[in-house]
Amino acid sequence: MGLSTKAVKKSPWVFHVNTGACNNCDIEIVDLLTPRFDVERFGIKLVGSPRHADALLVTGGVTAQAAPRLREVYRQTPKPCVVFAIGACACGKGIFTTGYHMVGPVDKIIREIDPDAIIAYVPGCPPKPEAIISGVVKALAAI
Amino acid sequence: MNQQQLNTRISEIRDKLTAIEQKPDNRIWLSCESENAYAVNKFLFEEVPLRFVIATVIDSDDYFEVLYHYAYDEIGCMVTxxxxxxxxxxxxxxxxxxxxxGAEWIEREMHDLMGIEFRNHPDMRRLILSDDWPVGVYPLRKDAKKPAERPDGEPSRRPTVQSQSPARRTVQLSKPVLPVGPFHPLQEEMELFQLAVDGEIVTDIDMRISYNHRGMEKIAETLQFDQVPFLVSRICGICSASHPLAYVQAVEEFAGITPPDRALYVRTIINELERIHSHILWVGLAGHFIGYDTVFMWAWKYREPVLDLLEEITGNRNNYGNVRIGGCREDIPDELKPKIIAEMDKIEKKMVMLTKAVLDDPVLHVRLKGIGILKKEDAINYCVTGPTARASGVDIDVRRDEPYAAYGVLNWNVITQPEGDVFAKAVVRLLETLEAIKIVKEALVKLPKGPVAIEVKQIPAGEGCGHAEAPRGETFHYVRSDGGNRPVRHKMRAPSYVNVPSFKASCLGGNIADVTITLASVDPCYSCTERLAVVKDRGGKVLHDYETLLKLSREKTEKIRKEIL
Known part of the structure; x- marks a missing residue:
């Protein structure tokens, strides 16, 4: 395990990217920071810039307008980084699969610019906060 | 005015109309040719006067229909x-x-999606489709091709129609431009406003939205009537009880379905639990914006038991999927009643404490009073709804004006404040939370026995409007059926769609340090608005980013605190 991988796994700082989600996964992510789940005690911190982040928490099925911004955010994130596709939409466009404005899902957009990206999936509509924590733990154990 | 007087008033413009129809009693349907639409609309909005709700455009093979929906709140009547x-x-x-x-955005949207030109519109730039969407492709038309079969049109970053009017409102990029957003560290959604600033004072504001546009109205046309509630509950995760309810009420209206009494009570309880958790969520975020992170943490802690209750009743913390045409899917088990009442008592105590703490805090008074004022006439012109309207002295609440579910038989009050500033909006939400707790408790005590749903065999042809009071304001759904098993047109309007444009009225002339809390004060929900905003650096120098803005806001609070204490 290289130094940079170790740095990602210890106290991962995360950046939250909404690409056209319904707000549900997003409030559950914010919920993680508040007293009941309080992931900051594990050193997981929501940061204000992708340049500070070890992981991206991506929600939503990626709309046509959000796709270029998602790519840009991914480019700005220092590598290695883990992309978490959170929720049914991020994993596979969910109920919006047939929408004319949807170009996702998240893995398709990210793989267009980086075929080797590390992508973890947390399904659910919305996934419960416990599920998100479990997903993060499993993904970090796997890399 | 009562219904009779309203009918008489509307018939004054009879010569410009081709038809007047009334079905049921509190729904009036007017028809006219497109040349007369301007005059009739002006009459309805300014003379009667009615509140503009939204407009819908329908592609009916030989012609287009533009439907303007109005509401007369005094008697809960809708005029289309x-x-x-x-x-x-x-x-x-x-x-x-x-x-x-208030109609500016919807006309831009109808132009994007259906290709209708609106003559003399002040600012006909692209609103809802992405920058690279091909020109001349209108996705909501019946003959629209799927993206895969579509020829590649010329992608355009320019507006598809140049505005004819000299009064075009865009932020002058030669001035210093301050982008707010697009990614907030703690706001759940992308959002961005371009503010033109003169020193510390905001002089103009522009919004670009489209980022969250998922094309739900088209998707709804491919789903069966019974599947649509699952789609519309995902318009917004925080209003996921009120959207399906408004849709279901629209269908029940023209299908003549009356759900059993118990279902009405269950709907009320779930909607009020949603309001409680949504308002507490807002209080927390508002606290964060002005540097009261303790409030943020405590408020979100108080919110958790409400989500637990919702999970126990419906099986999910959000996206309840409980309401269906003809009733509800899940009942509230009787053995759960004492638990819900006990939790409500606990939350009530905490909320009373929190409300007192806010109302008694001298720092908050100075920080929030007189900030981001939305005047009553602006509130009416921008057609805002919900707590945003009620905090500006506009006394409207769908729950009282056109009682649905069990609201008509329960005792509760509509909270209004005359000031229109951020403080008033906070007060309205805090007091409304206490009212919601009262409603839940009373509804549980009165919960009648019986089934929660009736069998629905068929949805006939027809059209209906349904609206419900979501935590952020009125959600409105219009459904048209041709007798098949799918809606031919389904228009959804969420409250933020009308509340967000009111920033133009409330932010101008304000201080930069007050912008975050003013924007947050309407509880904007961009997924509700079906779109988000991002700004690209077009040569305008970026003066502040979000962090600096948040810092400015917090420093101002801190300064006030030192001066006072």
Whole structure:
């Protein structure tokens, strides 16, 4: 395990990217920071810039307008980084699969610019906060 | 005015209409040709006067129909004006935005999605489709091709129609431009406003939205009536009880379905639990914006038991999927009643404490009073709803004006405040939370016995409007059926769609340090608005980013605190 991988796994700082989600996964992510789940005690911190982040928490099925911004955010994130596709939409466009404005899902957009990206999936509509924590733990154990 | 007087008033403009129909009693359907639409709309909005709700455009093979939906809140009556555009090749109609700012966005949206031209619109730039969407492709038309079969049109970053009017409102990029957003560290959604600033004072504001547009209205046309509630509950995760309810009420209205009493009570309880958790969520975020992170943490802690209750009743913390045409899917088990009441008592105590703490805090008084004022006439012109309207002294609440579910038989009060500033909005939400707790408790005590749903065999042809009071304001759904098993047109309007444009009225002339809390004060929900905003650096120098803005806001609070204490 290289130094940079170790740095990602210890106290991962995360950046939250909404690409056209319904707000549900997003409030559950914010919920993680508040007293009941309080992931900051594990050193997981929501940061204000992708340049500070070890992981991206991506929600939503990626709309046509959000796709270029998602790519840009991914480019700005220092590598290695883990992309978490959170929720049914991020994993596979969910109920919006047939929408004319949807170009996702998240893995398709990210793989267009980086075929080797590390992508973890947390399904659910919305996934419960416990599920998100479990997903993060499993993904970090796997890399 | 009562219903009779309203009918008489509307019939004054009979000569410009081709038909007046009334079904059921509190729904009036007017028809006219497109040339007369401007005059009739002006009459309805300014003379009667009615509150503009939204407009819908329908592609009916030979012609386009533009439906203008209005509400008369005093008696809970909805008036819909249908304007027929017979020229399919070059569909055009006179814009009503010059006298009705609340219609500006919807006309831009109808132009994007259906290709209707609105003559004399002040700012006909692209609103809802992405920058690279091909020109001349209108996704909501019945003959629209799927993206895969579509020829690649010329992608355009420019507006598809140049505005004719000199009063075009765009932020002058030669001035210093301050982008707010797009990614907030703690706001759940992307959002961005371009603020033109002169020193510390905001002089203009522009919004670009589209980022969250998922094309739900088209998706709804591919789903069966019974599947649509699952789609519309995902318009917004925080209003996921009120959207399906408004849709279901629209269908029940024209299908003549009356759900059993118990279902009405269950709907009320779930909607009020949603309001409680949504308002507490807002209080927390508002606290964060002005540097009261303790409030943020405590408020979100108080919110958790409400989510637990919702999970126990419906099986999910959000996206309840409980309401269906003809009733509810899940019942509230009787053994759960004491638990819900006990939790409500606990939350009530905490909320009373929190409300007192906010109302008694001298720092908050100075920090939030007189900030981001939305005047009553602006509130009416921008057609805002919900707590945003009620904090500006506009006394409207769908739950009281057109009682649905069990609201008509329960005792509760509509909270209004005259000031229109951020403080008033906070007060309205805090007091409304206490009212919601009262409603839940009373509804649980009165919960009648019986089934929660009736069997629905068929949805007949027809059209209906349904609205419900979501935590952020009125959600409105219009459904048209041709007797098949799918809606032919389904229009959804969420409260933020009308509340967000009111920033133009409330932010201008304000201080930069007050912008975050003013923007947050309407509890904007961009997924509700079906779109988000991002700004690209077009040569305008970026002066502050979000972090600096948040810092400015917090420093101002801190300064006030030192001065006072």
């Amino acid at each position: 004006l249908k304007a027929l555009i017979r020229d399919r090749e070059n569909p055009a109609i006179e814009s009503i935005a010059p006298f009705l700012p």
